Amino acid sequence: MTACRTYPTERLSAFVDGDLSATEAAAVRAHAATCPDCTAALADLRALVANTAGLDAPEPPPTLWPSIAGALDKHEPRGWFSIANWRPFAVGALAGAAVVGLAIVALPVLRGTQRGVPAASPGAEMVATSTATVDPLLHEAEAEFAEAAAAYERSIEKLRGLLAREEARWSPQERTRMAERLGRLDDAIARSRELAHRTPGDSAGNEQLFAAYQQKIAFLAAAVHRGGEEGEWDKAGAPTP
């Protein structure tokens, strides 16, 4: 935004991109040479464009490819695979994702600050976890992280309740197979949790733990929807939501 009204921001943006005619561009250039407001606005726009270009592309969740591959392989109607079908069960998890996002971003930064070292130094984090002084903000972030974990656990608990009712109609073999799968998912969560605890300031450890929770939720949701036929939820080793 500029206090000078000679050229609106849109025109300055067009100038930055070289979208103006030669005549108009020359006029803008001549005006900016004598107008500090427009000079600042042009610098501002260039910085905005550079910052926007530098935005990260988030990594998709690990459940995405299995769900796509499953849908394509089975040629079933899309609606069957829609995440919308199990959205009610994942509400807690998704709500938790917001907190997780904050915690993943904030925790390494806060921990790094507490120790007076850059957040990206995992060795320093390992050494300094026993620091006596505790930043209240760090405390708050850790509490939110725990809350997010609890939200995932609640979703899982709810789905396990639903699955227990379904399982009553399954064959013993189907129940055994399901128990094996769930055991492996529980192992995955336990090992991810251990990893996250071992490297408490490393966002990747936390990220992995929540990915493991999400995987279990997706698996349970698929199992509840699809019944006990092994091929239905077990085809790729992981269910499609």
Add this chain to the structure above:
Amino acid sequence: MDNRSAAMSVKPPTKPMLGATAQLTAQLPIDGLGLRPKAAAEAKVHAPDTDAALVDAIRRGDAGSREALYHRFKRRVYALAVRIVGAVDAEEVAQEAFIRIFRGLTKFRGDAALATWIYRLAVNAALSHRSRRAAAAQPEAPDDVEAQVSAEPARGDAVLRARIERALARLPVGYRTVIVLHDVEGLEHEEVAQILGCHVGTSKSQLHKARARLREMLAADGITAAALENG
């Protein structure tokens, strides 16, 4: 400088989570559950180098090439979905987009670049999703971008990027789509116009209006020119 100020002034590495995640996925405990470690999964796919060869291989029924195409475009499609429909619905939209992409590959004639065609299907999936939501009068799903941004003044790259993401999420969807395709994804106006089915001039004028609106929003959010320039 208090702890909080110090925290915000720590400059995290560029894309801090992704590198660390890639390292750790090699020891993922969830292997064997259909969640192969990313690097391993991608290494196993011996994909043709060019897009045209990849499409040919998929048409011949090569499942590995199908997965390779997914890995080649997954982040672009998912990021687009996050920015058009929000993080909560992004997986559903990305799933829908890829299903449309794979089912539509037989009709892909190569008139446009594969990436442009994929972007078009992804944008269509995202906009259809928004329309369905609007028709069903469902409230917009909360976006975790909002939750990542505190009320603190912007300091440091990560916070600045989060503020920009939040402002982007509040732009009208037409402006948002154009600015994401052009400024974030780096497409040319000709490609944006192909994707959106509009004239190149329309793409340009929408982009410049979108930037002006974005700048106003950031200014209202306390993002100064100096913060942007130092970002």
